[in-house]
Amino acid sequence: MHIYKLSGRNVEVTDAMRDYVQEKLTRLDRYNDQITDARVTLTVRDVRDSGRRNRVEVQLNVPSGIIRAEEHHADMYAAIDKASDVLERQLRKFKTRYLKSRHEVTPQPEPGPAEADVNAGLDDVSEFTPEIVRMKRFDMRPMSPEDAVAQMEALGHDFYVFMHMQTNTCGVVYRRKDGHYGLIEPSVP
Numbered sequence: 001m002h003i004y005k006l007s008g009r010n011v012e013v014t015d016a017m018r019d020y021v022q023e024k025l026t027r028l029d030r031y032n033d034q035i036t037d038a039r040v041t042l043t044v045r046d047v048r049d050s051g052r053r054n055r056v057e058v059q060l061n062v063p064s065g066i067i068r069a070e071e072h073h074a075d076m077y078a079a080i081d082k083a084s085d086v087l088e089r090q091l092r093k094f095k096t097r098y099l100k101s102r103h104e105v106t107p108q109p110e111p112g113p114a115e116a117d118v119n120a121g122l123d124d125v126s127e128f129t130p131e132i133v134r135m136k137r138f139d140m141r142p143m144s145p146e147d148a149v150a151q152m153e154a155l156g157h158d159f160y161v162f163m164h165m166q167t168n169t170c171g172v173v174y175r176r177k178d179g180h181y182g183l184i185e186p187s188v189p
Contacts, residue, residue: 004038011044011076020077024084028060031091036061042076050074056083060091065141065151067091094154140170145183148173 006013006021021040029035043055052072056079060067069086073079142165143151152160152173159174164185172184 004040006040006042009041009043010046011042013042017042017076017080020080024080025058027084028087028091031088031095036063042080044076054079056080058083058087060087062094064143064147065154066138067094067154090154090156094150142168145171145173149181 004022004025006018008017021042025038025040038061039057039059041055041057043057045053045055047053051074053074054076055070055072056076057070058068067087067090069083069090071079071082071086073082140161140163142163144165145162148160148162148171151162152158152175159172161170161172163169164171167185169186171186174182174184176182
């Protein structure tokens with residue numbers, strides 16, 4: 001692990017914590033030696049459920065995207081262990097897919113229509129007014145739809161927004177209910 005940033009929220013990051021995080025991150029190098037940097041945030045929260053009191057968020061930056069894990073536990077060191085295990089699985093899966101994709105040519109997925117039930121939840125509109133409660137900003141690296149699917153899987157998400165490397169337009173890949181993937185792209189006039 002070359003560079004990593006460790007920060008704490010509502011917790012003083014001790015040398016023992018710093019050493020433990022460094023040890024766990026260094027072990028991940030065997031799965032992907034191209035990890036460029038990592039951000040680790042340790043948070044102690046005042047919540048009723050003691051099992052969710054300590055939160056560890058880790059984001060690893062690799063040349064072809066990011067790998068992310070967020071874990072909770074009553075013990076901070078156990079939360080670090082859980083996050084490390086999740087990252088290890090994701091890196092192993094990511095590396096396997098990357099190597100497999102380099103050895104075989106995969107056809108581009110057929111773009112499917114966005115499938116959303118627009119009428120779901122309209123009965124309770126008068127009681128609940130949805131609002132934006134969280135915003136995220138991220139760098140959009142140009143990539144192919146196949147790379148975007150790999151990133152989506154590595155992050156454990158159901159969709160992924162990306163910049164298409166050939167058309168230089170924004171696209172979205174998503175997991176369909178039938179287990180396949182869908183691609184949403186703007187029509188270019």
